[in-house]
Amino acid sequence: MEVAIPMLMGANMGTTMTNTIVSLGMARQKDVFRRAFAAATVHDFFNLLAVAILLPLELMFGLLDRLSGWLAGASAGGDGGIVSTVFTFIGDTISAVIEPLAALVVALVELPGLPDVVTGLVLIVLGISLILLVINKIGQLLKVLMVGRAKEVLHAAIGRGPVTGIASGAMVTMMVQSSSTTTSLAVPLAGSGAFSLKQIYPFTIGANIGTTITALIAAFAFTGIEGEKALQASFVHLLFNVLATLIIFGLPFLRPLPRIGATILADRSAERKMYAVVWTFGVFLVLPLLLIALTTWVF
Incomplete structure (x- = not known):
């Protein structure tokens, strides 16, 4: 657990x-990109603040x-019950659709004699593209669809208040079992102006909580001492986000910090795109490598 807990924080x-x-991908339109x-980086700031507090x-x-x-000791020995069955079915259904398509793409890219590294790089570029x-196509469609009754329903689910937003983000993410999917769909909503940053912020935090269902379902596949440890690791993920x-939401002086940080960064990045590039590579590549190098050197 001493090794697993910091790794789970990093994965989050x-x-x-x-x-x-x-x-x-929306950098060409200044106001939309801002x-x-x-909306994207408020999630970054929240998780950075969460690690800074809880680590x-x-x-x-x-x-x-x-x-x-x-919690693991109190709940070990179960099989997840109806909740595990339902979400496992949803996950299996989604996998049944996307896995053959993914395998087809890999088969088309894996040319005879091509090094694995080159194949991997091609798949990364293709995946990001x-x-x-x-997501850009979804953003265009949302601009058309976000009118009338559809707009009212979505605002009732996401934009009514922090509690509703968190609950909606958690529910949607539990259904798709991926916080990346949920938050990535929220970005075009914010970019189009359909939702404000204040409304999207709780929704993305709810996605943090909802994504922990995947680890909980996986943990119930183990038994004995392995099962208890797996269950404990999944509870770590859940507890960290809860x-x-x-x-952060309970303390008034902490609650606005991620939103303020994201707003300042977005304003500067809209004027100079280099800020966005530096942030993305700095937070997700340079900072982790520096921390790895530092801990290796110290310990």
């Missing part, structure tokens, strides 16, 4: 990169280790 941070990349990049508490007191251990293409939400 790393998953926000998808919606940040999606927002870069709104979209703010020291974990190192000093073992907060997540103790709480997750108690498809993400940007699809506690971060309670602390």
